Amino acid sequence: EVPCVIDILEVHNNTPPINEGVDLGFSVDIEGDRLVAGAPVEGLAWLGAAYVFQRQNNQWVQEARLIESDPSWKDSLGRSVAISGDRVIAGAPHPIIDDNNFGEAWVFRKVGGEWIEEASLIPSISRLRDFFGVSVAIQDEVAVVWAFLADPSGRGRTFVFLWNGT
Secondary structure, rough: OOOOEEEOOOOOOOOOOOOOOOOOOOEEEEEEEEEEEOOOOOOOOOEEEEEEEEEEEEEEEEEOOOOOOOOOOOOOOEEEEEEEEOEEEEEEEOOOEEEEEEEEEEEEEEEEEEEEEEHHHHOOOOOOOOOOOEEEEEOOOEEEEOOOOOOOOOOOOOEEEEEEOO
């Protein structure tokens, strides 16, 4: 037997996206009654965002809109997203850092009812336009980020980050 669609996420909230063409749901992940959805083309400058929803009384209610503390043009935060417990990771494969195009991944954590920015992850080895953050995963104390052009030969690299308690 094949599962069927039992719910459609419709976003109706007091903080709508900046423009009508927002691509909410470009990337998604779910754990239990919490869902995260990326919107990498949100806003006129494509800064992007990740939205966290909590299932309450058979409805998905927006819990948070996660954005970077220092966004730059065409970051595309939310191109990839993942959730584990009270942590969300969101990839931003297109940020401009020091006039170069290197990706980042941002980790957010729910602490005391508030979602805060916990870390900005950058690769230990990077190349111009490596698209670090195009794919992300997180579980417990481990975050994984992929950059599909990180290797000088044009192949991708996977970067694993472990929390050290800080």
